[in-house]
Amino acid sequence: MTAHILAIDQGTTSTRAILFDAEGQPAAKAQRELRQIYPRDGWVEHDPEDIWADVLTVVRDCLAKAGVMAGAVSAIGIANQRETTLLWERSTGRPLHNAIVWQDRRTSDFCDALREQGHEPLVRARTGLLLDPYFSATKLRWLLDHVPGARVRAAAGELCFGTVDSFLLFRLTGGAVHATDATNAGRTMLFDLAEKRWDPELLDLFDLPAAMLPVVMDNCADFGAADPALFGAAIPIAGMAGDQHAALIGQACFEPGMVKSTYGTGCFALVNTGSDRVSSDYRLLTTMAYRLDGRATYALEGSVFSAGSAIQWLRDELGLIAEAADSAALAASVPDNGGVYLVPAFTGLGAPYWNSQARGAILGLTRNAGAAHLVRAGLEAQGYQTRDLLAAMAADMGAAPRELRVDGGLAENDWVCAFLADINGLPVERPAVTETTAQGAAFLAGLGVGVYTGLGAVSKAWRCERRFEPAMAPAERERLYGGWRKAVGRVLHESEGESV
Secondary structure, eight states: OOOEEEEEEEOSSEEEEEEEETTSOEEEEEEEEOOOBOSSTTOOEEOHHHHHHHHHHHHHHHHHHHTOOGGGEEEEEEEEOSSOBEEEETTTOOBSSOEEOTTOOTTHHHHHHHHHTTOHHHHHHHHSOOSOTTSHHHHHHHHHHHSTTHHHHHHTTOEEEEOHHHHHHHHHTTTSOOEEEHHHHTTTTOEETTTTEEOHHHHHHHTOOGGGOOEEEOSBSOOOBOOHHHHSSOOBEEEEEEHHHHHHHHTTOOSTTOEEEEESSSEEEEEEEETOOOOOSSSOEEEEEEEETTEEEEEEEEEESOSHHHHHHHHHTSOSOSSGGGHHHHHHTSSSOTTOEEEOOBTBBOTTTOBTTOOOEEEOOOTTOOHHHHHHHHHHHHHHHHHHHHHHHHHHHTSOOSOEEEESGGGGOHHHHHHHHHHHTSOEEEESOOOHHHHHHHHHHHHHHTSSOSHHHHHHHOOEEEEEOOOSOHHHHHHHHHHHHHHHHHHHHHHTTOOO
16 A cells, blocks of 8 residues: 655645655645734734634545545644744643734834843853744743733643644644644744753743643654544654754755755745754854754754745735736846835844844835836845845855755746846755645654655655756846845834934
8 A cells, every 4th residue: 555644734824734655746735825813013813723623624625635544644744834822721722812923023022121131142052043022932921921810820730832733733632742843842942952951941031831831852753643533543643843844854955054945924044054053143043953863953044034925915915916926927027126126024024134123115116117126026035035044054154055945835936946046146956846844744754654764765755846057147146136235224224213
């Protein structure tokens, strides 16, 4: 019988289920868009019950499309939007509040206060992260402070904290397992990367009780089994990772120096640093790439908050395109950007700037600028933001990457891939399966149940669909990037209240 692995990819804007065969090829897929909730400016939430209902729907639809019964599925792998923070009752699984999404900036002032008090060096040394609302710790503190009775109940062990992976695992196992994996734990701002455990001093700093924390496991582990009442059979859950770590695995970036960049709601580039925890001098994040058999592999990560969301904005709010796929033809309809730059800092600027007060801007507008120039500027922004990240990585690592493996929705856009190669001056490889986040979750689950014998077998399953070589003249590359740097400089000055 052919082995099948089911991947659940719970993302920021949608939830997917993809069924993979033993060769790592997708056999069926189902997807549902996730409702976004914006209570206030800078606040972003999801309804946990929406997430759960969507997971059940896409899994059932995917199995039905493939004509595969749950009993024929070897294992489930889970990948998830990271840092998004949930709080629920241990006895019932009932959420006490909407999930606070990773993009949410409501705790910016608290982070600023902690930074002014001199706590960032401790956070950086223990977790590899910066003091920023992006991560889970301050979101969790906010929940305990604003949900009536939550702090007392959490200290008594009545409540569970988790990122989306933990919540889904708890629900899938009927409340039997409250656990997370090392990559998701490492994004909470509470996990000591060196000691590989929850850090008591950080828990004290954020005033969080340890009783609500999940158990931390390897990325391949026995996470329990899905309740047979859900899908018709008990399916082992054998792999779990945060979405960007799952994508690194799906791209088979197992050697130090290999880089992948994922273009979804945001843009996230990770470079494998092997067993070394490289500390960044350029405000990148040190993160757990994956942990297998208790052995940790690390990465440097650059996180950009708005990538695909910028194209969604051009489509949904400005109405410049009917579909995201239309952007390539419109961008190509003009010879250049006309001097127009879009800095998509809708929820602040991520790496390497880390300015939570920055807001988006369009610069360089003239009377000749039109819809095509704005759309082209939105697509070009993905290349410029990636170059910011890769330049920081090269400086930290002492060597520039030789190539870039890309995935995510925007990576399906040939124009974007070609511009990425041009503006970064290096080859860009797009895999045959661009759903690499889901594929990475499937690889982990397959490793967990023996479908794959090791990382070498996973590497053999990876295939390049197209390689884009740089064709832009170096002088033009630097001219365009110089314009981007000036545009970002204007945005940063504005965020600081300075005259521009």
